[in-house]
Amino acid sequence: GSDVLSSLLRVSVTDSSMPEPGAAPRRSPQGVPYSDLPHIVNADGLHLFCRYWEPTGQPRALVFIAHGAGEHCGPYDEMAQRLKELSLLVFAHDHVGHGQSEGDRMNIKDFQIYIRDSLQHIDLMKSRHPDLPVFIVGHSMGGAISILTACERPGDFVGVVLIAPLVQMNPESATPFKVFMAKLLNHMLPSLTMGSIESKWLSRDKRQVEAYDADELNYHGGMRVSFGMQLMAAVERMQREIPSISWPFLLLHGDADKLCDIRGSRMMYDNSLSTDKKIKIYEGGYHALHHDLPEVAESVLKELTTWITEHIPAATSQEAQ
Numbered sequence: 001g002s003d004v005l006s007s008l009l010r011v012s013v014t015d016s017s018m019p020e021p022g023a024a025p026r027r028s029p030q031g032v033p034y035s036d037l038p039h040i041v042n043a044d045g046l047h048l049f050c051r052y053w054e055p056t057g058q059p060r061a062l063v064f065i066a067h068g069a070g071e072h073c074g075p076y077d078e079m080a081q082r083l084k085e086l087s088l089l090v091f092a093h094d095h096v097g098h099g100q101s102e103g104d105r106m107n108i109k110d111f112q113i114y115i116r117d118s119l120q121h122i123d124l125m126k127s128r129h130p131d132l133p134v135f136i137v138g139h140s141m142g143g144a145i146s147i148l149t150a151c152e153r154p155g156d157f158v159g160v161v162l163i164a165p166l167v168q169m170n171p172e173s174a175t176p177f178k179v180f181m182a183k184l185l186n187h188m189l190p191s192l193t194m195g196s197i198e199s200k201w202l203s204r205d206k207r208q209v210e211a212y213d214a215d216e217l218n219y220h221g222g223m224r225v226s227f228g229m230q231l232m233a234a235v236e237r238m239q240r241e242i243p244s245i246s247w248p249f250l251l252l253h254g255d256a257d258k259l260c261d262i263r264g265s266r267m268m269y270d271n272s273l274s275t276d277k278k279i280k281i282y283e284g285g286y287h288a289l290h291h292d293l294p295e296v297a298e299s300v301l302k303e304l305t306t307w308i309t310e311h312i313p314a315a316t317s318q319e320a321q
């Protein structure tokens with residue numbers, strides 16, 4: 001009868017999860033169909049793996065976490081759990097070419113793609129929770145993504161937390177000669193790889209270094225010259241943007257960091273217009289402070305969660321009623 005026909009029609013029309021006949025389902029680099037994974041599709045049609053940490057009650061704010069070069073958003077689970085316990089809705093994705101997302105491993109045609117995709121995910125979550133304040137937390141290259149994302153939408157974020165952000169090049173690795181050679185090589189052999197990220201400089205806690213080395217979702221290959229050029233371009237763009245930054249931020253940096261020079265954080269603190277800004281230096285701290293010695297990691301989580309909760313705007317009177 002007609003009800004059978006209409007129910008068949010309903011299935012065919014509404015069941016959009018079925019790939020059209022003949023198209024193989026898109027799979028993550030690890031072989032998992034994206035239909036089985038939380039994901040967004042970016043403006044270039046690439047699938048980005050997403051994680052969400054949703055509090056049980058009404059969330060008080062949105063927090064986007066931007067991970068760094070060669071890693072993914074999984075290692076931020078403990079940080080995200082702590083924020084979720086404070087009724088914050090935390091979300092993240094693996095950037096293009098990282099972790100469970102599509103894209104050429106740790107390579108990018110233009111650093112702006114990371115910022116565009118972050119804004120796409122942030123806008124999606126804001127559309128679902130239009131009245132919530134938004135924070136960004138970024139580490140290392142994820143700090144550069146966070147800074148440039150907040151610079152594009154200066155009024156959109158109530159606060160930005162930066163853990164050992166990439167703001168300036170490490171002076172040893174960025175001597176004028178090396179920069180010149182990198183630019184020259186970029187024209188001749190852009191996919192030539194330089195050294196890889198030395199994991200021993202990530203943390204003084206060797207268990208954390210071992211976990212990083214054992215994590216197959218991390219990229220352990222060499223850094224392409226072309227990727228290094230994109231990082232340098234992002235550094236140059238930040239040098240131009242920092243003098244006009246006026247949004248609130250918290251900087252956390254170890255003074256024994258050999259991967260992202262602490263001078264970049266000091267420069268951002270000294271040269272930005274922001275009146276609401278805080279910098280906390282961890283004596284002897286290595287690069288991944290949130291994974292450094294247990295007392296440092298704990299201090300970082302306390303510092304970050306306290307700063308964020310203190311920066312959630314008090315509900316206005318009509319909202320409170």
Ligand SMILES: O=C1N[C@]2(CO1)C[C@H](C(=O)N1CCC(COc3ccc(F)cc3Cl)CC1)C2
Pocket residue numbers: 067068069070071139140141142166168169170182197202212223227228229231232235259260287288291
């Ligand atoms: O826990 C974590 N932290 C991670 C991994 O796992 C560290 C990594 C991360 O993002 N960076 C560390 C390396 C640094 C290299 O920088 C350059 C290299 C060549 C070049 F030509 C120009 C630049 Cl700027 C970029 C930032 C994220």
